[in-house]
Amino acid sequence: MTTDTRPRTDATQDYDPQTLWQKDKDHFIHPFTDFSVFHEQGCDLITESDGIYVEDSYGNRFIDGIAGLWCVNVGHGRAEIGQAMAEQATRMAYFSTFNNLSNAPAAELAARLAELAPAHLNHVFYSCGGSAANDATIRLVHYYFNRLGKPHKKRILSRHNAYHGTTYLAASLTGIASNNWDFDTLDHLVTHLSEANCYRRPEGMSEADYCDHLVAELEETIAEIGAENIAAFIAEPIMGAGGVLVAPAGYHARMQAVCRANQILYIADEVVTGFGRLGHFFASEAVFDTQPDIINCAKGLSSGYAPLGATLISDELYEVLGTPQGKGGVLSTGFTYSGHPVSCAAALKNIEILEREGICANVREVGPYLERKLKTLAHHETVGDVRGSHFMLCLENVADKTTKELLPVEARVGDRVAAEAQKRGLIIRPVGHLNIVSPPLIWDRGVVDRVVTLLDEALTATTASLRADGYL
Ligand SMILES: Cc1ncc(COP(=O)(O)O)c(C=O)c1O
Known part of the structure; x- marks a missing residue:
């Protein structure tokens, strides 16, 4: 190489x-x-x-x-990414993507992401980074259940030592205690489960038993809170800032199965693991045998050459999110810079390099x-x-x-x-x-x-x- x-x-x-x-x-x-x-x-x-x-x-x-x-x-100093960005910036640096407007790089990138992601994730909601992607996701998930007539499904299950960002909501999902010292969090929305920490697992417990123990904790938490009150479980495939914690074998697939059985959405935060860090564009399915309802990515999506986040949404969720509200209502969420053409141009070139250079x-x-x-x-x-x-x-x-x-x-x-x-x-x-x-x-x-x-x-x-x- x-x-x-x-x-x-x-x-x-x-x-x-x-x-x-x-x-x-x-x-x-x-x-x-x-x-x-x-x-x-x-x-x-x-x-x-x-x-x-x-x-x-x-x-x-x-x-x-x-x-x-x-x-x-x-890697750094990729002139061709800089050129792609400069060309886009001089051709059409910015225009709204609200309502009935779009731009070429955002459309191309959405289609590329749908190709690269697990088969059922075909719809992309753009943001400007990982925190915003997670924040927007929770808002969309709540909206989804409201639209399904299940307005009580609001609680999000996260994990101690998880890192999901620092907007108010993303910081509340984050489970690294020191990250929130003297800050407030939205505790009524989030419950933290134990992280999967093989190094510090209970003394004498095998990895397989530890996995059972963590899955049982999820089941007990659902029984306690009530599945009718829980919207989603969010997890990094490998916990990053919380200590690069690799869960025991089979953990993610089993956690997802429990979520599915309880109509709890499974959100994979692939902000770090996405775009090659574990050897695949997305790790959820390729490495961990899970089919998340939502995958969030940022960081490696543009290799940091421009700020960009993306929430990849399943066909099943899109069917509900994409249903007209009636009464002239619209899906009232998104950012001025959702699908920013210069960031999307950077991401397209980045993906081309990742593929071309293997x-x-x-x-x-x-x-x-x-x-x-x-x-x-x-x-x-x-x-x-x-x-x-x-x-x-x-x-x-x-x-x-x-x-x-x-x-x-x-x-x-x-x-x-x-x-x-x-x-x-x-x-x-x-x-x-x-x-x-x-x-x-x-x-x-x-x-x-x-x-x-x-x-x-x-x-x-x-x-x-x-x-x-x-x-x-
Ligand atoms: C797993 C994970 N999710 C979300 C974020 C937040 O991303 P950003 O800093 O782009 O808002 C990070 C940042 O490190 C992260 O590691």
Whole structure:
């Protein structure tokens, strides 16, 4: 697999890095900022990118180990995506898609998505990202049951440690407790079930028994709340930001069967897993043998070149959503930028590249190698678990591998590992005590070897610093 080797144009340094850093610190409220360090340290500004690399404003070059934010699936600096966007922007940058209006890229993309998705998902509702897709989905699901004359079917089942975004509703679906500290959530709409966490499953329980246990919890919850009050279950095929948690074998199919038996819709949040990260355009059916009523995608849909989200809706739901309301009513939901032509043009070119270069096949080939190589890092004193699948992986750092006890939060172990990696030219993502590796899908075995060497060094240095600071 070749990476895009566009020669690096020497960055036209049209800014002073220090001034830029200051402007950012003074005026940009960043998502997920840790203000205990931000006011002093500000941010590293990423200003250039190329293939598997990014570069900061001082010219330091890094291997991108997180695909931007699990999204730059085809890699950076794809001039042909830029060209497709520029052509669309100059030809027809924007026009409404409300009511009776549409545009060419949005129509083409909807048809492409219907081809790529499981057979029964043939209808696309566009949004501008993953949170908005999930938010819009819940609104549509409620509308669907209202239209069916089942207005009590409102509750959404989600899971602890799920990540579904940060609009009010998506944040309420999200089950990572720290994400909602001091924020309010719409608790009357959402019930969280246990996440499927094989590493921290009850002591002595086999994976198969654990699966039974989780399915039983779903059945008990339905019995408690009443199926007549539950609209849908939403789940990431592999939980991402909540710790790259791979459920026990058969879990998703069994959860879906219980949902189906209770007329509870099954929503797969494929914002991360979609568009190749697990080796297929969509993981739900190809990997997990489920046929969701709805699949949400974003991120890899446009490889992050333009903001875009899409909700793929089954024929069965569309039949109801597409029935005229009467009384002159319309399906009153959507965004100014639903089906934005420039974003859709980016997505079409992105899909063309994914197919032309066999990027899903690369993930199926290199992914297991990456998993195997990362697992060799488990010998480090602080690495309790290495898990995930294909290009979606994670290290869980612990104080004690036997008890799985965590290091104190103040040790900031995830930050330490990430900082040591960054010093060595690799960006990985710290999330609390975890480190996530979710690279562009164009890594080859050679890159994997380099990355694992860098991580090995970073973990050795982290252990030494934790020991020096009295945490080990
Ligand atoms: C599974 C999942 N769903 C939804 C979202 C939210 O997407 P966005 O940040 O584009 O709103 C994310 C973002 O990381 C995600 O991982």
